[in-house]
Amino acid sequence: MALWVRYAHDGTEGFGTLEGESVAVHQGDLFAGATPTGETLALADLRLEAPVRPGAFIGLWNNFHAAAAKQGNAIPEFPLYFLKNPRCVVGPGEPIRPPAAYAGKVLYEGELGLVIGRTVSNADETEAAAAIFGLTCVNDVTALDLLNADASFPQWARAKGCDSFGPIGPAIATGLDWSALRVTVALNGRVRQDYPLNDMILPPARIVSLISREMTLHPGDVIACGTSVGALPMRPGMEVAVTIEGIGTLSNPYAPEG
Numbered sequence: 490m491a492l493w494v495r496y497a498h499d500g501t502e503g504f505g506t507l508e509g510e511s512v513a514v515h516q517g518d519l520f521a522g523a524t525p526t527g528e529t530l531a532l533a534d535l536r537l538e539a540p541v542r543p544g545a546f547i548g549l550w551n552n553f554h555a556a557a558a559k560q561g562n563a564i565p566e567f568p569l570y571f572l573k574n575p576r577c578v579v580g581p582g583e584p585i586r587p588p589a590a591y592a593g594k595v596l597y598e599g600e601l602g603l604v605i606g607r608t609v610s611n612a613d614e615t616e617a618a619a620a621i622f623g624l625t626c627v628n629d630v631t632a633l634d635l636l637n638a639d640a641s642f643p644q645w646a647r648a649k650g651c652d653s654f655g656p657i658g659p660a661i662a663t664g665l666d667w668s669a670l671r672v673t674v675a676l677n678g679r680v681r682q683d684y685p686l687n688d689m690i691l692p693p694a695r696i697v698s699l700i701s702r703e704m705t706l707h708p709g710d711v712i713a714c715g716t717s718v719g720a721l722p723m724r725p726g727m728e729v730a731v732t733i734e735g736i737g738t739l740s741n742p743y744a745p746e747g
Contacts, residue, residue, distance in 0.1 A: 490664035496535040506714045520708035539580035539657045543711040546573040551682035552715030578643030581659040584744040593634025598716040599674035603626035610705040617697035623661040626731045626739040627713040630654040662736045682719035
């Protein structure tokens with residue numbers, strides 16, 4: 490198992506593996522044989538950034554049995570997915586800020602993120618599983634009142650693609666068994682979401698396989714696997730923390746302007 494992070498340090502950016510309170514610096518391509526330089530940096534001296542900058546940022550809706558049952562939704566056989574603006578990605582500690590003119594509800598949605606490590610198209614589930622480089626935490630932030638602002642056209646891209654609406658991190662974990670993990674989300678320390686990933690309707694390899702039939706996936710692409718019950722609006726000044734054991738905690742303040 491390894492924990493891969495990206496960081497800023499003394500005006501430069503880099504990446505490496507998290508080892509306790511330090512980062513072992515690597516060079517090359519994260520997804521194609523990165524090698525250690527032998528240098529280590531103290532974690533306290535770094536600013537962690539989003540561990541990946543996806544070319545495609547895909548999110549799933551209605552992918553957990555508990556949420557489907559609570560909302561009365563049918564069980565899907567194919568991923569019900571949308572695209573998030575990849576420029577909405579922010580890293581740990583960066584503020585979540587809705588558009589200045591928006592005064593409606595903003596929801597947190599703690600999720601497991603799949604990070605693709607190789608180009609994959611029309612893959613079977615074995616090939617799809619091999620294409621998953623690792624796992625990360627995602628907060629699929631949503632401006633709820635924008636989603637259905639126009640009765641004739643649900644605005645998924647707009648509601649989920651605002652600047653700062655895609656926190657990812659703090660690391661990409663390799664070698665984890667996703668089915669043994671839980672997602673928890675705490676607001677100011679109070680847990681509001683806590684659900685097992687083995688309640689997923691479509692598991693990771695199937696998600697990647699089915700999406701790859703329609704869309705070629707590339708190294709660095711991210712798929713957020715959907716959320717379960719407990720996603721609620723945030724209030725200004727709240728700190729929202731998404732935790733998955735083995736990956737870490739992705740914490741961001743909700744800080745609207747004004």
